[in-house]
Amino acid sequence: MKKILLFRGCVVPVLLPAYEAATTQILERLGIKVTVMNKANCCGSQYVEALNQKAFLALNGRILALAEAKGMDLLALCGACTRSLKNTKIILDSDKRAKTEVNSLLKEEDLEYTGSANIKHLLDVIQEDIGILSLKKAIINPYPGIRIAVHYGCQVIRPNGALNLETSTTPTIVDNIIKLAGGIPVDYEGKNRCCGGPLSTMDKKLAGKIGREKISNIRAAGAKGIITVCAYCDVQLTHAQFGTRAVKSRIPVMTLPQFLGPALGILEDDLGIQMNRISPGQLLDTLSGMRE
Amino acid sequence: MEETEKSKAYRGDFPVRDENVDNSFKYEIANQVGGEGLLRCLKCGACSGGCPVGSVIDYRPRKVLGNVLLGLKEEVLSSDQIWLCAACFTCEERCVQEVNFTDVVTVLRNFASQEGNAAPGYVAMAKMVMKNGRVTARTQLVDKMREQLGLPPLQDPAIEQLNHIMNAAGLKRVFEAQKEREDESE
Numbered sequence: 001m002k003k004i005l006l007f008r009g010c011v012v013p014v015l016l017p018a019y020e021a022a023t024t025q026i027l028e029r030l031g032i033k034v035t036v037m038n039k040a041n042c043c044g045s046q047y048v049e050a051l052n053q054k055a056f057l058a059l060n061g062r063i064l065a066l067a068e069a070k071g072m073d074l075l076a077l078c079g080a081c082t083r084s085l086k087n088t089k090i091i092l093d094s095d096k097r098a099k100t101e102v103n104s105l106l107k108e109e110d111l112e113y114t115g116s117a118n119i120k121h122l123l124d125v126i127q128e129d130i131g132i133l134s135l136k137k138a139i140i141n142p143y144p145g146i147r148i149a150v151h152y153g154c155q156v157i158r159p160n161g162a163l164n165l166e167t168s169t170t171p172t173i174v175d176n177i178i179k180l181a182g183g184i185p186v187d188y189e190g191k192n193r194c195c196g197g198p199l200s201t202m203d204k205k206l207a208g209k210i211g212r213e214k215i216s217n218i219r220a221a222g223a224k225g226i227i228t229v230c231a232y233c234d235v236q237l238t239h240a241q242f243g244t245r246a247v248k249s250r251i252p253v254m255t256l257p258q259f260l261g262p263a264l265g266i267l268e269d270d271l272g273i274q275m276n277r278i279s280p281g282q283l284l285d286t287l288s289g290m291r292e
Numbered sequence: 293m294e295e296t297e298k299s300k301a302y303r304g305d306f307p308v309r310d311e312n313v314d315n316s317f318k319y320e321i322a323n324q325v326g327g328e329g330l331l332r333c334l335k336c337g338a339c340s341g342g343c344p345v346g347s348v349i350d351y352r353p354r355k356v357l358g359n360v361l362l363g364l365k366e367e368v369l370s371s372d373q374i375w376l377c378a379a380c381f382t383c384e385e386r387c388v389q390e391v392n393f394t395d396v397v398t399v400l401r402n403f404a405s406q407e408g409n410a411a412p413g414y415v416a417m418a419k420m421v422m423k424n425g426r427v428t429a430r431t432q433l434v435d436k437m438r439e440q441l442g443l444p445p446l447q448d449p450a451i452e453q454l455n456h457i458m459n460a461a462g463l464k465r466v467f468e469a470q471k472e473r474e475d476e477s478e
Contacts, residue, residue, distance in 0.1 A: 010426030013446055014434050021441040038447050041454040042426045046379060047417035048458065050401040051410055053325060055461035062457060091325055098325055105457050158381035159394070169385060194344040194380035201413035202375055209348055272441050 002129055003033045004120070005072040007063055009081040010042050011231040018272025019077055019231060022257035023122060025266050030130045030138055034075065040066055045080035046198060054101060060088035061102035062109075067117040074119045079155035079230030085119040087159075121156055122256065123173055123229055135180060140265045142182025144286050148259070149186050149223035150174040151214065151237060153230030154194050174227060174256060181263040188221035190214060197236035211240030218251060225283045226253045238277050252280035262287050314365040321360060321403070326395030333357050333391045339383035351376050353383050353393050360400070369404040375411040405466045408473030415470050422458060425449025 004027070012020050024034045040063050042048075049056040063085060067074045076082040092099045093115045103112055120128070126135060157171045170192070175185035196210030214237065218226055228234040234253055241250045254276065261271040262284055273280060321327040339353035340346055346353070351373065359368050368374065374397055383393045404410060417427055424430070426449055438445065458464075 008447060010421075010428050010449075013438070013443075014426065014428040014430060017434065017438050017441055017443055021443055024443075036444055036447070039450045039453075040447060041450045041457075042421050044418075044421060044458075047414050047427065048421060048463070049398055050375075050414050051405040051418050051466045052458075052461055052463045053398060053402050055458045055463045057325075058457045058461050059454065062453065095325060105460050108456065109453060154378075154380035154382070159384045159392070190344075192382075194378045194382070196344075196378070198378040198380075199345065199376070201417060202372075202411060206345070206348060210344060213348075270442075272437075275437060275441075 001031055001033045003035060003072060004075045004125065005037050005067050005070055006034050006075045007037050007040055007081060009078045012077050015235055016231045018275045019255040022255060022261050022271040023077055025270050026257040026260050026264060029264050029266060032129060043081045043084040045084040057088050057091060057098055058102045058105040060084050061092060061113045062106055062111060064089060064117055065106055065111040065113045068114060074117055075125060076119060077122055078232060079153040080232055082121040083155035089119060127173060132176065139181055139263050141263050141287055143263060144182060146183050146283060146286050147186050147223045148178045148183040148225050148227055149188055149218045149221060150178065150227045151195060151233055152192060153233040156230050174229060181260055186221040186223050189217040195233045195236045197232045208240055211236050215240055223251065225280055226251055227256050227259050228253060229256050250278045252278045252283060254280050308362060313363040315363050317363045317365040318361050321399050324399040327399040329391040330396050332389040333361060334389055338386045339393050342382040342386050344380055345376055345378055368400060369407060370409050374400045374404060406469060408469035410470055422455055425451040425454055
């Protein structure tokens with residue numbers, strides 16, 4: 001059985017523990033053993049990065065060095081963590097000065113960054129370690145042609161080249177997975193656009209406006225559910241549907257492993273579906289034989 | 293006096309005067325990790341065209357780049373504009389010159405932070421990371437939810453190591469600069 005080291009980050013384990021649980025469940029079902037990384041620090045994406053890049057590189061360097069010490073590749077679930085770690089690796093592998101600086105900060109703990117560990121987002125693991133064909137074989141309880149919209153998340157698919165997927169300008173991997181699971185992936189205006197989440201630090205109204213625009217475009221495409229692969233996006237797209245200007249009927253937001261789980265024959269309780277703020281009950285009711 | 297009032301706002305005022313221009317500014321930025329692409333900018337505007345923030349408010353990455361290249365150091369570093377980028381990397385993907393605007397913005401934010409001009413929201417979040425070890429707060433409810441899901445308890449966020457790294461890298465100086473700036477304005 002292949003093994004991978006899960007870096008949980010800050011948002012996933014606290015705000016979205018169901019994402020963590022569902023990921024572990026589906027990966028183990030698909031033949032990958034998930035080991036949880038402990039004593040890892042926050043990646044410092046956006047906030048620490050903006051104030052002091054040296055500290056940011058060192059924080060990410062530390063996480064990568066811990067993975068190296070374990071001799072395992074890293075799995076990240078959040079777009080911000082994934083981008084921070086991948087970007088740090090690119091910088092440290094190409095800039096000797098930055099690498100020396102980071103290693104001098106890590107020396108006290110006897111850690112060293114050499115560049116031997118790889119960082120994988122959940123999608124990278126599905127594509128590279130599991131394979132789309134194996135995933136297809138594992139679908140035992142497909143959805144009956146339900147319309148689903150994916151929101152990829154900026155930092156999962158960009159910047160171009162930092163992601164291991166073949167192309168990032170028009171990613172298709174999640175759309176293909178939705179199709180494999182029996183869903184109908186829908187296109188909508190501004191599909192690869194930002195969810196607005198990162199702007200909430202500066203201007204909550206602005207962040208909400210961008211989020212609601214995304215929701216209304218998804219609604220216009222007739223989607224019955226939204227699939228995410230980033231914790232920040234999931235929280236933002238859910239949050240955008242609440243509040244004073246909230247819409248009457250909300251579109252359930254689910255992380256990809258929560259959507260895939262039932263199709264793979266995993267029980268809803270193990271996927272934490274009851275913890276979703278907008279219940280995807282109606283969507284899951286379309287599955288045969290899973291619900292009471 | 294009117295000019296100082298406008299310093300936080302977006303520049304629409306011309307002509308630019310010599311006294312506002314710092315010729316070496318663009319080289320300072322280009323010398324930093326992430327700033328390398330700046331001098332390649334042709335000001336074509338592909339970045340502004342795809343910007344999701346620009347579709348909602350008056351925010352134009354090209355203008356930020358233009359001001360940096362022009363040498364309007366003080367104006368750029370004291371402006372809210374550099375803090376409004378959502379880091380979606382759409383402009384990086386579209387830029388034919390590989391300027392990497394998002395990375396340039398990170399360098400600009402670092403410079404502004406050294407001078408005590410970091411956006412308050414960002415400072416608050418960075419302080420939260422130092423205090424809690426994460427940008428979110430642990431609650432009993434979270435612990436209970438994790439237990440229900442059969443997940444291991446929340447990780448030890450290694451606060452001691454994290455603070456050591458952040459301080460040694462110079463983050464403490466940024467907080468001090470921020471405090472000095474706040475005291476000045478009071």
